[in-house]
Amino acid sequence: MRFLRWLRSRSRRTQILVGAGVLLLVFVATRLVARGPAVADHAIVATVKRGPFTAVVETSGELRAKDAVPITAPASAMQVGAWQMRIQSLVPEGTVVKAGDVVAEIDRSTLGSRLTDVNLALQKAEAQYEQAMLDSTLTLSTAREAIRTQELDLEAKRLAQEQAVYEAPTVQRQTAIDLQRAERALAQARSDLVTKTDQAKAKMREMGTEVERQRNLQKQIQDVLAGFTIRAPAPGMVIYVREWNGKKRTVGSMVYAYEPSVATLPDLTHMESVTYVNEIDVRRLAVGQPVSITLDADPSRKLGGTVASVANVGEQRPNTDAKVFEVHVTVLHPDTTLRPGMTTGNAIETLRLPDAASVPLEAVNGDSGLTFAYRLGRGGVVKQEIVTGETNDVDAVVLAGLARGDRVLLSTPADAEHLSLVRLPPGARPAPRPAPTAPARAADTARVAPRAAAPPGAAAAPRVIVVPGH
Numbered sequence: 001m002r003f004l005r006w007l008r009s010r011s012r013r014t015q016i017l018v019g020a021g022v023l024l025l026v027f028v029a030t031r032l033v034a035r036g037p038a039v040a041d042h043a044i045v046a047t048v049k050r051g052p053f054t055a056v057v058e059t060s061g062e063l064r065a066k067d068a069v070p071i072t073a074p075a076s077a078m079q080v081g082a083w084q085m086r087i088q089s090l091v092p093e094g095t096v097v098k099a100g101d102v103v104a105e106i107d108r109s110t111l112g113s114r115l116t117d118v119n120l121a122l123q124k125a126e127a128q129y130e131q132a133m134l135d136s137t138l139t140l141s142t143a144r145e146a147i148r149t150q151e152l153d154l155e156a157k158r159l160a161q162e163q164a165v166y167e168a169p170t171v172q173r174q175t176a177i178d179l180q181r182a183e184r185a186l187a188q189a190r191s192d193l194v195t196k197t198d199q200a201k202a203k204m205r206e207m208g209t210e211v212e213r214q215r216n217l218q219k220q221i222q223d224v225l226a227g228f229t230i231r232a233p234a235p236g237m238v239i240y241v242r243e244w245n246g247k248k249r250t251v252g253s254m255v256y257a258y259e260p261s262v263a264t265l266p267d268l269t270h271m272e273s274v275t276y277v278n279e280i281d282v283r284r285l286a287v288g289q290p291v292s293i294t295l296d297a298d299p300s301r302k303l304g305g306t307v308a309s310v311a312n313v314g315e316q317r318p319n320t321d322a323k324v325f326e327v328h329v330t331v332l333h334p335d336t337t338l339r340p341g342m343t344t345g346n347a348i349e350t351l352r353l354p355d356a357a358s359v360p361l362e363a364v365n366g367d368s369g370l371t372f373a374y375r376l377g378r379g380g381v382v383k384q385e386i387v388t389g390e391t392n393d394v395d396a397v398v399l400a401g402l403a404r405g406d407r408v409l410l411s412t413p414a415d416a417e418h419l420s421l422v423r424l425p426p427g428a429r430p431a432p433r434p435a436p437t438a439p440a441r442a443a444d445t446a447r448v449a450p451r452a453a454a455p456p457g458a459a460a461a462p463r464v465i466v467v468p469g470h
């Protein structure tokens with residue numbers, strides 16, 4: 001009897017346990033059905049956050065002085081044919097000099113040979129001038145002597161005519177003809193003397209002009225050679241000038257007559273950072289935007305700055321494929337520790353929103369012109385339509401479809417094709433912004449465009465298109 005009672009009690013416990021197990025299985029199955037598709041264990045989840053939103057364009061640049069006194073080769077080098085000049089010596093960059101100190105020496109060999117040629121040409125011109133002067137003196141002296149001889153001959157003809165008064169008429173006629181010939185010869189000789197004198201003067205002017213030209217050229221070359229010892233026009237720190245290829249001038253570099261700068265004496269009280277921005281980001285920049293400047297030499301130190309100018313025309317920099325635009329950033333409150341040539345990191349703030357909901361760019365997906373995110377709710381994952389706004393390098397602003405605290409997937413779930421799309425109600429869509437009537441402002445940034453659905457299990461890479469005015 002005792003055994004039968006124990007057997008009955010054990011059977012009841014087994015039935016209770018079996019019933020409890022069945023109920024547990026039913027509950028779990030019900031929960032699984034209610035949850036919908038499961039989230040993969042490797043899925044990365046992010047939470048929609050709300051707060052200040054900023055967009056920043058980061059570039060590297062170089063410190064330069066806004067104002068500088070140029071140190072140049074002689075400006076008149078072009079006039080004497082010195083088109084290319086080689087730097088023979090140069091003080092080290094960063095040397096502090098006083099006005100009049102020697103900064104550089106230019107190779108004199110090329111212009112020295114030119115001076116030798118000019119000296120020879122000057123000697124030749126002076127010799128020709130002297131020869132022309134002797135020839136003119138001899139010619140005019142001969143002409144004057146001939147005039148004096150003809151004057152005497154004319155006097156003799158007059159005496160002969162006076163003596164022929166008592167002679168036959170034919171003799172009188174002959175003496176008159178001889179006198180007339182003598183008078184005409186004397187007049188011609190005097191006219192020839194005037195012409196020869198003018199010729200001599202013209203020849204002397206011609207030769208004198210050549211001599212003067214050679215003397216002036218000699219003096220110009222001598223002045224340029226003296227200027228090949230380049231001195232500092234003012235006190236300051238010597239900073240080398242960069243050539244067209246970006247390299248700084250050094251010993252052996254060529255200085256051209258049309259680009260004679262060798263170095264500069266910068267004004268360290270007014271500094272700027274010169275940087276180059278990619279053509280994709282330049283439309284987001286505008287004059288006056290704040291900039292946070294860091295120094296590679298001292299990463300812990302930060303300086304304030306503002307965008308001073310943005311180039312209107314792009315350029316191709318050496319060793320780069322993309323077009324870039326030159327941007328000048330004024331450094332606020334510079335000090336004596338800043339040096340030209342220092343490498344800077346420039347974080348240009350192109351947009352600041354005081355309060356906005358945002359999600360990582362990886363959470364934004366697109367398909368057939370529709371933007372959506374995979375939202376993780378209590379019932380599982382849903383494909384939620386969203387409207388996005390401005391973006392930065394990390395996040396995108398969500399204008400509608402998600403709220404603060406919502407959880408979204410950063411990758412496409414494996415069963416994404418089976419998920420139904422949750423559309424936004426018509427009233428939840430923000431009103432379209434009016435078309436801008438003026439050029440894009442500094443706060444104009446990028447909007448995230450819809451993208452094609454990524455393959456199952458793959459991370460969705462965002463596609464960003466910059467739309468001015470949005």
